[in-house]
Amino acid sequence: xxxxxxxxxxxxxxxxxxxxxxxxxxxxxxxxxxxxxxxxxxxxxxxxxxxxxxxxxxxxxxxxxxxxxxxxxxxxxxxxxxxxxxxxxxxxxxxxxxxxxxxxxxxxxxxxxxxxxxxxxxxxxxxxxxxxxxxxxxxxxxxxxxxxxxxxxxxxxxxxxxxxxxxxxxxxxxxxxxxxxxxxxxxxxxxxxxxxxxxxxxxxxxxxxxxxxxxxxxxxxxxxxxxxxxxxxxxxxxxxxxxxxxxxxxxxxxxxxxxxxxxxxxxxxxxxxxx
Amino acid sequence: xxxxxxxxxxxxxxxxxxxxxxxxxxxxxxxxxxxxxxxxxxxxxxxxxxxxxxxxxxxxxxxxxxxxxxxxxxxxxxxxxxxxxxxxxxxxxxxxxxxxxxxxxxxxxxxxxxxxxxxxxxxxxxxxxxxxxxxxxxxxxxxxxxxxxxxxxxxxxxxxxxxxxxxxxxxxxxxxxxxxxxxxxxxxxxxxxxxxxxxxxxxxxxxxxxxxxxxxxxxxxxxxxxxxxxxxxxxxxxxxxxxxxxxxxxxxxxxxxxxxxxxxxxxxxxxxxxxxxxxxxxxxxxxxxxxxxxxxxxxxxxxxxxxxxxxxxxxxxxxxxxxxxxxxxxxxxxxxxxxxxxxxxxxxxxxxxxxxxxxxxxxxxxxxxxxxxxxxxxxxxxxxxxxxxxxxxxxxxxxxxxxxxxxxxxxxxxxxxxxxxxxxxxxxxxxxx
Numbered sequence: 001x002x003x004x005x006x007x008x009x010x011x012x013x014x015x016x017x018x019x020x021x022x023x024x025x026x027x028x029x030x031x032x033x034x035x036x037x038x039x040x041x042x043x044x045x046x047x048x049x050x051x052x053x054x055x056x057x058x059x060x061x062x063x064x065x066x067x068x069x070x071x072x073x074x075x076x077x078x079x080x081x082x083x084x085x086x087x088x089x090x091x092x093x094x095x096x097x098x099x100x101x102x103x104x105x106x107x108x109x110x111x112x113x114x115x116x117x118x119x120x121x122x123x124x125x126x127x128x129x130x131x132x133x134x135x136x137x138x139x140x141x142x143x144x145x146x147x148x149x150x151x152x153x154x155x156x157x158x159x160x161x162x163x164x165x166x167x168x169x170x171x172x173x174x175x176x177x178x179x180x181x182x183x184x185x186x187x188x189x190x191x192x193x194x195x196x197x198x199x200x201x202x203x204x205x206x207x208x209x210x211x212x213x214x215x216x217x218x219x220x221x222x223x224x225x226x227x228x229x230x231x232x233x234x235x236x237x238x239x240x241x242x243x244x245x246x247x248x249x250x251x252x253x254x255x256x257x258x259x260x261x262x263x264x265x266x267x268x269x270x271x272x273x274x275x
Numbered sequence: 276x277x278x279x280x281x282x283x284x285x286x287x288x289x290x291x292x293x294x295x296x297x298x299x300x301x302x303x304x305x306x307x308x309x310x311x312x313x314x315x316x317x318x319x320x321x322x323x324x325x326x327x328x329x330x331x332x333x334x335x336x337x338x339x340x341x342x343x344x345x346x347x348x349x350x351x352x353x354x355x356x357x358x359x360x361x362x363x364x365x366x367x368x369x370x371x372x373x374x375x376x377x378x379x380x381x382x383x384x385x386x387x388x389x390x391x392x393x394x395x396x397x398x399x400x401x402x403x404x405x406x407x408x409x410x411x412x413x414x415x416x417x418x419x420x421x422x423x424x425x426x427x428x429x430x431x432x433x434x435x436x437x438x439x440x441x442x443x444x445x446x447x448x449x450x451x452x453x454x455x456x457x458x459x460x461x462x463x464x465x466x467x468x469x470x471x472x473x474x475x476x477x478x479x480x481x482x483x484x485x486x487x488x489x490x491x492x493x494x495x496x497x498x499x500x501x502x503x504x505x506x507x508x509x510x511x512x513x514x515x516x517x518x519x520x521x522x523x524x525x526x527x528x529x530x531x532x533x534x535x536x537x538x539x540x541x542x543x544x545x546x547x548x549x550x551x552x553x554x555x556x557x558x559x560x561x562x563x564x565x566x567x568x569x570x571x572x573x574x575x576x577x578x579x580x581x582x583x584x585x586x587x588x589x590x591x592x593x594x595x596x597x598x599x600x601x602x603x604x605x606x607x608x609x610x611x612x613x614x615x616x617x618x619x620x621x622x623x624x625x626x627x628x629x630x631x632x633x634x635x636x637x638x639x640x641x642x643x644x645x646x647x648x649x650x651x652x653x654x655x656x657x658x659x660x661x662x663x664x665x666x667x668x669x670x671x672x673x674x675x676x677x678x679x680x681x682x683x684x685x686x687x688x689x690x691x692x693x694x695x696x697x698x699x700x701x702x703x704x705x706x707x708x
Contacts (some may be wrong), residue, residue, distance in 0.1 A: 067360065140549045260526040
């Protein structure tokens with residue numbers, strides 16, 4: 001039995017250990033906390049509205065978000081802008097439509113049912129405008145990029161997608177703080193960011209600077225605040241039904257729990273005379 | 276126990292009329308309601324019922340998902356996101372289906388290990404066991420093709436790696452791979468044929484499950500003592516005893532399942548699969564779903580490609596021979612002190628194999644640090660090799676030898692005796708003669 005015990009301990013150690021899939025030299029995302037973590041967590045409307053503003057005024061210059069429509073912004077469980085706000089905000093975008101009866105494409109103001117227009121016509125145009133780098137679509141970015149790894153770690157803390165986005169946005173090494181070695185290695189037009197998933201040289205210049213955006217609710221727009229807010233916003237775009245999901249989950253678990261209890265009592269009674 | 280006449284008596288004139296034309300109620304009475312079942316089955320025996328429920332859930336959610344899914348390389352990924360965002364409760368259907376696959380495998384692994392521990396594969400249940408192994412094989416194929424359908428990065432590259440394995444087969448390998456792909460690379464024809472087969476195979480599984488249950492009802496259930504049913508005293512009718520016990524276990528399992536679906540729906544998948552497939556960008560690590568990891572470790576353990584493929588398929592096919600590799604006449608591990616220890620070692624070995632399949636082969640085991648190539652180091656690959664060797668040794672050396680060398684504990688005279696000894700330990704200690 002001692003062999004068994006030793007092995008059981010080894011197995012337990014194994015489960016607790018870190019998994020392995022992280023790119024070489026990549027830093028683990030900063031473990032900041034968000035209001036939507038854990039089963040009871042939900043989105044902070046004001047934060048999502050601020051995050052939308054950061055996306056609109058900063059990110060959307062280069063990044064598409066083609067899974068999202070304007071109408072999503074007023075849906076329950078999201079930033080919950082009013083329908084009027086969404087109409088006005090959609091109208092602020094020019095959308096390509098057509099062909100019309102003459103066979104021509106034309107531009108018109110956006111409608112709530114339109115998807116967010118992409119900043120570039122195609123991948124080639126995007127690369128040409130960004131020094132060869134392709135700014136990824138942001139709709140699912142917080143679900144497609146883990147902030148950390150590890151079997152147990154991810155189970156407890158989630159995959160850390162929003163934290164990853166926050167860490168990249170706030171994790172740039174200023175050029176004047178680069179070591180000589182890194183400076184030698186620095187590719188043309190790339191910036192040092194140890195949190196970036198694809199090697200630590202990133203094509204995106206530091207996108208945020210203090211007061212880049214003026215928040216309507218008077219929240220001071222520090223880099224940290226903007227990074228948090230836009231990460232939360234992108235957590236919502238990746239999982240717009242999260243609040244509905246958790247709410248449904250509680251109803252399902254309560255229903256099943258009561259059913260299980262009744263079945264257990266029935267089972268006990270039915271089996272009482274078996275021996 | 277087989278073909279026993281049921282006590283079905285049609286009560287109404289219509290029931291009598293119907294019974295004379297199709298005696299299905301007779302079968303329900305005899306095989307479902309009254310079916311004599313050993314009275315000592317524990318909760319590990321509820322996983323058969325749980326698996327049946329999981330199969331039905333997968334088929335129902337799958338059929339509805341198909342109503343909204345588009346199997347085309349340009350549209351598949353976006354149609355899945357359409358399900359997640361615009362279809363009413365589409366997120367729930369998809370998360371139920373995706374996590375349902377994992378739950379299906381959790382249940383099937385418990386079901387299989389239960390069969391191994393209690394010797395449920397031994398005479399007269401060899402055919403029952405072999406049909407089960409066949410179901411497991413078809414399940415693996417089905418789950419693999421299903422994972423390709425969302426057309427994310429891991430879908431694409433997983434499909435590429437696994438289908439490329441077939442090219443290692445001598446002579447026909449390349450033609451076979453071309454046939455699987457429907458061309459010369461993983462592309463739209465591949466997605467379409469996988470979609471078609473992913474819809475077909477669950478019904479094949481359902482048919483095999485029918486045979487599995489048929490075979491079960493010919494020989495009857497094994498039980499934790501491994502002692503055959505000797506008299507009517509050893510059994511109770513399936514209903515209400517096991518209908519209610521299974522129902523309770525099923526609901527508990529559904530709660531476990533719901534916890535994943537509603538509170539951690541993406542943990543069991545890969546983040547990178549939320550990135551649309553891109554044939555030009557290879558992910559840093561291509562890893563299969565968790566339920567394939569032990570076999571992936573076996574595949575990578577052999578340095579030769581064909582050898583790896585043979586070892587991987589061999590590790591599953593060897594299960595067909597299990598009834599004849601285990602030389603012991605005693606079924607239940609409860610009465611086999613040596614076997615019991617090796618059984619748990621085997622379980623642990625399978626879990627370690629799973630971890631060995633999860634990391635980059637040349638990294639230190641359970642770390643993301645690369646090991647120096649020119650000196651000895653405990654890498655994922657080495658752990659995989661050791662555990663692969665043990666996996667096969669368990670079946671080919673350990674099991675046959677234990678059966679010959681071990682002295683089993685005395686068996687109870689009957690199931691009833693064992694049950695009485697358990698509930699009144701002071702009064703009954705009846706050694707077998």
